[in-house]
Amino acid sequence: MEEMKDIRQDFYVNMGPQHPSTHGVLRIVLRVEGEKVISSETVLGYAHRGVEKMAESKTYVQMMPVMDRFDYVSSMLYEWAYVGAMERALGIAPPERAEFIRVIMGELNRMASHFLWVGAFLLDLGAFTPFLWVFDARERILDMFEEVTGQRMTNNYFKVGGVHYDITSEFMKMLNDFLKMIHERMQDVEVLIESIIFLERVKDLGFITKEDVLNYGLSGPVARGSGVFIDTRKTEPYSVYDRINFEIPLGTRGDCYDRYRVRMQEILQSAKIIEQAVEMLPEGPYTEKAPKIVKLPEGEYYFAVESARGLLGVYLLSDGSTKPYRFKLRVPSFANLSIIDKLLPGNKISDVVAILGSIDIVVPEIDR
Amino acid sequence: MELTSLLNTFLGKVIISVAGVMVVFTFNALIAVWLERKISGHIQLRLGPMEVGPHGLLQSAADGLKLICKEIITPQGVDKKLFGVAPYMVFFPSLLMFIVIPFSDRLQVQDLNIGLLYFFSISCIATIGIFMAGWASNNKYSLMGAVRSIAQSIAYEIPIILSILNIVVLTQSLKLSEIVKAQSNMWFIIPQFVPFIIYLISAIAELNRTPFDIPEAESELVAGFHTEYSGMRFAIFFMAEYTNMFLVSAMATTLFLGGWNGPLLPPIVWFFIKTYAIVFIIIWVRWTFPRLRPDQLMNFCWKFLTPLALINLLVTTFILKLF
Numbered sequence: 287m288e289e290m291k292d293i294r295q296d297f298y299v300n301m302g303p304q305h306p307s308t309h310g311v312l313r314i315v316l317r318v319e320g321e322k323v324i325s326s327e328t329v330l331g332y333a334h335r336g337v338e339k340m341a342e343s344k345t346y347v348q349m350m351p352v353m354d355r356f357d358y359v360s361s362m363l364y365e366w367a368y369v370g371a372m373e374r375a376l377g378i379a380p381p382e383r384a385e386f387i388r389v390i391m392g393e394l395n396r397m398a399s400h401f402l403w404v405g406a407f408l409l410d411l412g413a414f415t416p417f418l419w420v421f422d423a424r425e426r427i428l429d430m431f432e433e434v435t436g437q438r439m440t441n442n443y444f445k446v447g448g449v450h451y452d453i454t455s456e457f458m459k460m461l462n463d464f465l466k467m468i469h470e471r472m473q474d475v476e477v478l479i480e481s482i483i484f485l486e487r488v489k490d491l492g493f494i495t496k497e498d499v500l501n502y503g504l505s506g507p508v509a510r511g512s513g514v515f516i517d518t519r520k521t522e523p524y525s526v527y528d529r530i531n532f533e534i535p536l537g538t539r540g541d542c543y544d545r546y547r548v549r550m551q552e553i554l555q556s557a558k559i560i561e562q563a564v565e566m567l568p569e570g571p572y573t574e575k576a577p578k579i580v581k582l583p584e585g586e587y588y589f590a591v592e593s594a595r596g597l598l599g600v601y602l603l604s605d606g607s608t609k610p611y612r613f614k615l616r617v618p619s620f621a622n623l624s625i626i627d628k629l630l631p632g633n634k635i636s637d638v639v640a641i642l643g644s645i646d647i648v649v650p651e652i653d654r
Numbered sequence: 655m656e657l658t659s660l661l662n663t664f665l666g667k668v669i670i671s672v673a674g675v676m677v678v679f680t681f682n683a684l685i686a687v688w689l690e691r692k693i694s695g696h697i698q699l700r701l702g703p704m705e706v707g708p709h710g711l712l713q714s715a716a717d718g719l720k721l722i723c724k725e726i727i728t729p730q731g732v733d734k735k736l737f738g739v740a741p742y743m744v745f746f747p748s749l750l751m752f753i754v755i756p757f758s759d760r761l762q763v764q765d766l767n768i769g770l771l772y773f774f775s776i777s778c779i780a781t782i783g784i785f786m787a788g789w790a791s792n793n794k795y796s797l798m799g800a801v802r803s804i805a806q807s808i809a810y811e812i813p814i815i816l817s818i819l820n821i822v823v824l825t826q827s828l829k830l831s832e833i834v835k836a837q838s839n840m841w842f843i844i845p846q847f848v849p850f851i852i853y854l855i856s857a858i859a860e861l862n863r864t865p866f867d868i869p870e871a872e873s874e875l876v877a878g879f880h881t882e883y884s885g886m887r888f889a890i891f892f893m894a895e896y897t898n899m900f901l902v903s904a905m906a907t908t909l910f911l912g913g914w915n916g917p918l919l920p921p922i923v924w925f926f927i928k929t930y931a932i933v934f935i936i937i938w939v940r941w942t943f944p945r946l947r948p949d950q951l952m953n954f955c956w957k958f959l960t961p962l963a964l965i966n967l968l969v970t971t972f973i974l975k976l977f
Contacts, residue, residue: 299794299798305876306872307873321949408944411873411944412865412867412871412872412944412945413864413942413943414694414941415698415941417698418698418700419698419699481942483943483944483945483946484944486946486950487944635798635874635875636871636874636945636947637947639873639874
């Protein structure tokens with residue numbers, strides 16, 4: 287028996303940075319015993335480009351397109367946070383119409399991001415078909431973006447004082463068609479996804495308690511899946527969200543299934559928000575007159591929006607010049623990922639991808 | 655005259671059989687891959703291959719040509735002999751399994767007395783090939799895939815054998831031609847529906863296909879046991895997989911769907927219709943469900959399928975004894 291103890295049964299598996307389900311270049315070093323994970327260590331930095339430092343040598347306007355490239359699946363929400371911080375500093379309020387256009391675009395982008403997540407999550411679990419079913423819906427959103435902004439993903443659409451282009455009648459037609467089909471499509475997707483195998487895989491897996499949510503600073507669907515009411519759109523309403531009637535879906539148990547349910551319901555809630563915003567959309571200018579060269583007055587500015595992944599904050603420290611003295615992002619993926627090393631031990635290797643998938647990370651956002 | 659006499663010798667028979675098997679083998683690999691891509695495409699709101707040939711019919715041939723042209727890469731640190739032999743260890747059993755398949759009342763390479771036993775014993779050899787591939791690759795993902803494959807094969811052999819034992823009990827024969835003839839009045843799927851389902855589930859597990867594709871689970875183990883394989887060696891794994899899919903479907907046809915029995919159409923046409931219907935179901939299942947976790951897979955086999963198959967066998971023998 288003594289000799290047996292000396293034989294090490296555990297070994298290390300290097301998951302990533304090149305791995306199909308680490309969603310980019312994330313690396314997780316797993317110590318496993320057979321299929322069981324004993325401990326894990328997350329290694330970051332493979333997509334680090336030093337963008338926060340780079341921002342200090344670029345003017346505020348030059349930084350605008352770079353904001354799209356952190357979280358490339360919900361880029362508009364990133365633009366919103368950055369533009370919001372600058373508008374707060376300059377004391378500019380965008381016109382009504384611009385605010386509603388921003389809400390429509392932001393919610394569409396949240397839907398696109400959640401669609402991508404649903405597809406990728408099921409891909410992690412080994413089902414290929416839901417990926418393409420939701421991509422069909424996501425493709426329609428990207429087509430709408432292309433119609434208005436000229437770009438499908440990195441839109442560079444928001445600007446200080448409003449948006450770059452007005453929405454077109456063609457866009458409104460596409461949007462109406464989309465809103466009509468979305469409920470039916472979501473039902474189809476749910477029927478396809480929620481097979482008994484899926485439920486067996488994701489239920490009672492990767493519990494996050496309410497205490498953990500607060501201790502680790504989690505936000506977004508990950509926090510709401512555990513039943514914690516954190517949503518910047520409700521708790522600190524920005525733009526016109528206080529005038530729109532919508533609900534925040536909450537989970538009860540905090541397992542992977544709850545996080546999945548929360549995101550699926552959020553897609554429908556986003557559709558509800560868009561429907562209201564379209565109805566309330568006023569006529570008028572879509573942009574306010576704003577200075578060509580943005581110079582923020584000296585001081586610290588912070589603006590937070592609810593990105594598709596959680597609380598996204600932009601912090602700007604200005605010395606009064608055309609460039610920020612310090613530029614800092616509070617990104618949701620980074621905080622949400624921090625709990626992964628607590629969730630993984632004790633689970634099987636197959637569950638690693640399920641838990642990681644349920645957290646919904648975007649690596650360029652984490653590494654910046 | 656000389657040709658016919660040559661064909662009647664033993665050697666002639668062997669040559670014709672090998673040629674025939676190779677034709678069916680190649681034809682099936684091309685058709686099954688094309689079918690899979692087309693069916694998956696239509697399930698996923700897209701068209702699948704459309705460019706090469708009408709409706710992409712020649713796509714598999716083009717892909718095959720590409721794979722043949724690729725360089726054979728042997729990674730550093732692998733066990734070269736095992737690494738090279740492994741694909742053939744997976745490939746040859748599937749060729750050998752063709753020998754006993756009764757394509758029609760007259761078209762069968764060798765009607766062995768123990769045809770059924772032969773088929774399922776040969777099919778087990780492929781698992782050794784998979785383990786060799788995983789072991790020789792010098793890659794942790796491959797090794798884990800190989801270990802999973804062994805566990806899965808051992809587990810799912812048992813419900814398969816238990817479910818086909820029902821057929822053996824009914825016909826009192828292991829000879830496949832006799833099993834088919836016994837179904838001329840009624841297909842065995844009607845009295846033996848539960849074993850058919852058990853067989854189908856276990857067969858999908860034996861094939862390592864979704865939802866039981868844990869040995870090559872691409873989102874967990876990159877590509878499992880064939881992570882390090884490329885070019886022709888990968889193509890051989892690939893072809894073996896699709897051949898095995900055809901073979902288990904052919905066996906399901908023979909055992910449960912009445913084999914080549916059927917009205918109007920010639921027997922061989924009936925055989926292929928039924929076989930590809932099963933192939934279609936297997937493809938359909940693959941593109942619908944997510945993957946099971948290895949421990950759930952084991953639980954499902956040992957705690958549900960095996961007892962169910964046992965109970966079914968008990969009931970079958972009991973009823974047979976009564977009447």
